[in-house]
Amino acid sequence: MALNCFWVTLFLFFGFLGVVFCEQDGFLSLSCGGARTYVDSSNITWFSDDTYINTGNITTINYVEDSGTYSSNVPLRFFPESQRRNCYKLPVENTSSMVLVRAQFMYKNYDRHWKPPAFLVSLGTAITSTVNLTNKDPWIEEFIWPVSKATLSFCLNAIPSSGSPVISSLEVRPLPRGAYRSGMGGFSNKSLRKRYRINSGYTNGSLRYPADPFDRIWDADRSYTPAHLSPAFHIPLGLNLSSLKESPPLDVLQTARVLARDDFLHYNLPLDTFGDYYIVLYFADILPVSASFDILINGVVQQSNFTITTSETITLYFTQKQITSLDIAFRRIRFYPQISAFEVYEIVDIPPEASxxxxxxxxxxxxxxxxxxxxxxxxxxxxxxxxxxxxxxxxxxxxxxxxxxxxxxxxxxxxxxxxxxxxxxxxxxxxxxxxxxxxxxxxxxxxxxxxxxxxxxxxxxxxxxxxxxxxxxxxxxxxxxxxxxxxxxxxxxxxxxxxxxxxxxxxxxxxxxxxxxxxxxxxxxxxxxxxxxxxxxxxxxxxxxxxx
The missing domain is CATH 3.80.10.10 (Ribonuclease Inhibitor)
Structure with missing residues (x-):
């Protein structure tokens, strides 16, 4: 169940451009509570979840997007008065060593009680997050999980007196082999919970499959406090991505946020959980200069005099222990500091199984x-x-x-x-x-x-x-x-x-x-x-x- 991709290289006068074509081998897309198979606008095939779970009731709601311009009937699966685990058995055999698991939870007053539930989400033996649909509805969680068995249990665990767990969709995507392991030497047997995945310098919505063959969702850049004081760039320069283990999309690397009128470029990122975090920074020099700059995390220099040359692509990895907020900053040394994309994950411990x-x-x-x-x-x-x-x-x-x-x-x-x-x-x-x-x-x-x-x-x-x-x-x-x-x-x-x-x-x-x-x-x-x-x-x- 590996992702089947092939590259077509187009030689142009300014370099080369790699174009990737992929099949959906390894994709699993479940419409929770849905009764039919369908193909969405991204050409991804969705299936009913009946084969993967044997508990819960189903219903359908009319969901109106926040913009109010689009509505659709969305199926849901809910688990009334349940105090035990309600688990999906997700096949991950023969996938890559890491998989992305993404779930959407939606209440929207389907039961007309005006009481959004709260519940725990777990993968394998790990409690990975707490979903509280009073705070946000719908709610999306995304995890990166190291594959060790043929199936993965994805469970909704009820919290007493907090309502019935509910879910609307569940996705599994294979990731590149060796991805998201670099820089994790002190954190063995861990899962990752996504907090941010930002396409720096790109402001026109999110980017995902087919631009990203692994269907990661790269959110648009926005003005994080303090202000960037820097412009966004998009330059379709040919880049060699073969050394990047995470295989970020070419479209992501061809954009960048570039410091223009100050000594610091900041991303100040709120975190909702006190804990350990894993940070991945992507750099692609799409400007005709070789910039040098310091990289600081929460005010501490992590990489000094970092230099990137034209058309070069580099990934850097950092971990931060026991933090409640995150400020990623780039301090000018020579020319213009720039960042193409970054990802931030909460590190989640995976407890050992019973014998x-x-x-x-x-x-x-x-x-x-x-x-x-x-x-x-x-x-x-x-x-x-x-x-x-x-x-x-x-x-x-x-x-x-x-x-x-x-x-x-x-x-x-x-x-x-x-x-x-x-x-x-x-x-x-x-x-x-x-x-x-x-x-x-x-x-x-x-x-x-x-x-x-x-x-x-x-x-x-x-x-x-x-x-x-x-x-x-x-x-x-x-x-x-x-x-x-x-x-x-x-x-x-x-x-x-x-x-x-x-x-x-x-x-x-x-x-x-x-x-x-x-x-x-x-x-x-x-x-x-x-x-x-x-x-x-x-x-x-x-x-x-x-x-x-």
């Missing part, structure tokens, strides 16, 4: 419950699955209470990092088993089942603090090995069929032992001899509830 063993185990366990628990992709990130809690990318808590689990399968033993396991009221019977590998387990709730035997696995749970076994059918005596669990401070054995003397090792000040409702349980042999062997245990009944 494949954990994911496989949880998928098997979900099947055994008989319920669709909505478990998709990574269990921990960007937000934990329902019934699961995590520490970073590690699953530490699992609550499957009130499901018809019937047994603790060996798969539970693969969840090695669990600290909390709640399987109360899950129709378990027989012996407690398949838990001996859970060395970090601190709280185990197996109450309200039909368990009849302690088994031997509990002996291995050396970090166990709370063991809740009340309202089962446990019979016989309490094993002395439970007293060897030094961290145990609550043992609930109420309402079982246990009898006999409790092990002396359980009789310690740091441990609370609850025994009501058994035939006879005591630390005193005499107390049990005096008790009636026909005493009926107290039983609490709990019914299965539908699991969601």
């Amino acid at each position: 494949s063993t954990t994911v496989s185990a949880l998928q098997v366990i979900e099947q055994s419950t008989g319920f669709d628990l909505g478990w998709q992709d990574d269990p921990c990130l960007p937000t934990p699955w329902n019934h699961i809690e995590c520490e970073g990318s590690t699953v530490t808590s699992l609550d499957l209470s009130d499901t018809n689990l019937r047994s603790i399968s060996p798969t539970f033993g693969d969840l090695l990092d669990l600290k909390i396991l709640d399987l109360h009221n899950t129709s378990l019977s027989g012996a407690i088993e398949n838990l001996d590998s859970l060395q970090y387990l601190e709280k185990l709730n197996l109450s309200f089942n039909q368990l009849t035997s302690f088994g031997s696995d509990l002996d291995s749970l050396v970090n166990l603090k709370i063991l809740d076994l009340h309202n089962n059918s446990l019979q016989g005596i309490v094993p002395a090995s439970l007293g060897e669990l030094e961290n145990l401070h609550l043992l609930n054995l109420e309402n079982n069929k246990l009898q006999g003397t409790l092990p002396p090792s359980l009789n310690r000040e740091s441990l609370e032992v609850r025994t009501l409702g058994n035939l006879c349980l005591s630390f005193s042999t005499m107390a049990c001899n005096e008790a009636s062997s026909n005493e009926t245990p107290k039983v609490t009944v709990i019914t299965n509830r539908k699991h969601t």
Whole structure:
């Protein structure tokens, strides 16, 4: 799925001009909520998103452009009352090493409630942005993502009490191999969120496909504070672009903002998020002089006495850590500082995924419950699955209470990092088993089942603090090995069929032992001899509830 392009070189008296022709191989353009395939004015083919997502409802709105001169019916997909991830599975196999992902979110009061939603957007395991359609509607987000798997999960994550996530379009575009990696040595395994992509010196609207074969949108230059005090130039000079990894369009490099009447040329750029940023500057000397100038970012010289010669093209890369605003400036040394284009990206961390063993185990366990628990992709990130809690990318808590689990399968033993396991009221019977590998387990709730035997696995749970076994059918005596669990401070054995003397090792000040409702349980042999062997245990009944 690589972008197929070929160059035609036209030799003219003043140099050469490269013209690129491309097919849309690798383009994926989804009309979210749309029902038909169509071709837009840029000759890009759009498809329904039905194949790529299985949740959400669809509707259509009449959208009027800000200018008021054009209106169209725009389909939307929205996700009502959803607290889980709503994910698109985007194919990126055999694309380049980096892809551009662009999404448009639109509310426009489609539900007539006048309550624009806010929600989180994630790619893979990373929360990449927060969309708040109260602030801007429509809202466009664009990301550059390093490809590592055959599919990429693009998810809309609901924020409680903030409305239903909604999306109108979603695009994937392959990027040149090796692009947007230079200068990122200290930032491994990162994604980029676009903040600015400016075609300096060009003021007549934005530029995109087919001028840019990778369909990046280059926004028009405008007067950023402080004023440029400089003119715009467009000179169709032949340029050699082969050394530029990002392959910017020739049309972009043939324009420039040039300093004319001052010592500084500024781009003062507001940033909406405190964080780390990646900056790409493009230079093409389209004037018949060799200019020299300093490049400053937030007042600090990043490149001194930078020189570019006629017809030369150069890309420079910079990173800025922990900033809230950005001022890119060019200070004159000799002749006229000039800039052809620039891009600014917020650097977004990509957290590690949960282990494949954990994911496989949880998928098997979900099947055994008989319920669709909505478990998709990574269990921990960007937000934990329902019934699961995590520490970073590690699953530490699992609550499957009130499901018809019937047994603790060996798969539970693969969840090695669990600290909390709640399987109360899950129709378990027989012996407690398949838990001996859970060395970090601190709280185990197996109450309200039909368990009849302690088994031997509990002996291995050396970090166990709370063991809740009340309202089962446990019979016989309490094993002395439970007293060897030094961290145990609550043992609930109420309402079982246990009898006999409790092990002396359980009789310690740091441990609370609850025994009501058994035939006879005591630390005193005499107390049990005096008790009636026909005493009926107290039983609490709990019914299965539908699991969601």
